[in-house]
Amino acid sequence: MATKEEDQTVGLMPKCRLLCQGAEGRVFETKYWKKKAILKQRFDKMYRHPILNKKLTRQRLGMEVRGMMKARKLGIKTPTVLLVDQETNSIVMEKMPGIMVKDWLKAGKYSEADLDTVLATIGKMVANLHDGSLIHGDLTTSNMIIRTESLDITFIDFGLSFNCSAQNGPEDKGVDLYVMERAFLNAHADLPGLFEKVLGAYEGETSLWKSTFNRYSEVRMRGRKRSMVG
Template identity: 45%
Template structure:
């Protein structure tokens, strides 16, 4: 029996059992403003693209949910259900523990450098889309619904910028942690210095809102 556990702008997520394994089913729903035939093609393409990004991450040793099955007729991906907690909830509970926060920042920086190293842009990096496994405390990247392939320095910088905005809006006084993430990322990434420079450029150009 499938249980709806989340609904976003692009998809519904259900918890269920898939051939005896705890799983989730991510179902993209139709966009009514598009022509039905075009919508079906575009949605199926997005489902396949998301699954490919997840598969490429696993090939590269990046911890992401294992894909079990893709149903392009129903626009649904069946994948591993991660037993763990979000980085968001972890930081809310452990923000006062510098050692734990520093260790987590190192894991995030390393994982994002590896992700961009295979030219995958996540597209929606937030502390809710980063998980910590209960079993081994591994950092897991989830929700690749907006992901795509790109080798552009600008795209990788924007990916980091989105995460920076998420930290600032959700976790007060997290500037030091994000700086640590960027330090590790820059050290581990082949194009780290260029990406960091572009990130600073993006940040400087951010419009001011009164």
């Protein structure tokens, strides 16, 4: 078995260097036409029937790619998709310059004004996604890339993204916001008030604040009750 440092071949892509591996798949750094790229590969679900597994995995790959493309149409910076290889359940995309917002926040090498700018940008970006009926599904600061010079933000990892309907939109958006709130609290407990600033920018940007906020509040209350029950 190859180690993290060894180059591997994944489908059509040689010289792939493993960056990280989780329960759902692996992420590699590679090159596509001599440009730095990221290869994201989904694992097969061995407990599923092979035909069903192939169908569902292809559907999920398609949803992720469509989510990234729709986000770009909505004005959100996302990596450009370079290649989709259904045989290896993988997507090759451009490697975005910068670092994770999670690491940027933890380093603490920013001014208060820069922090406010970044949090406002995140809130507005999420509002634009939601107003376009697109749910990200995993809005953590690990899935946001920041260019430290310009403070530009890129959203990555649309593996759980989907389009919401008018009927279910408020609930889906409320859940998306609650997931983001929990992510901020868990990863940045030493920096209180971050999510409140994100939510304030979201409110100022969205055209559907009342219905979304009401449902978010309900989702939040349900989450608290579950936490109390254990």
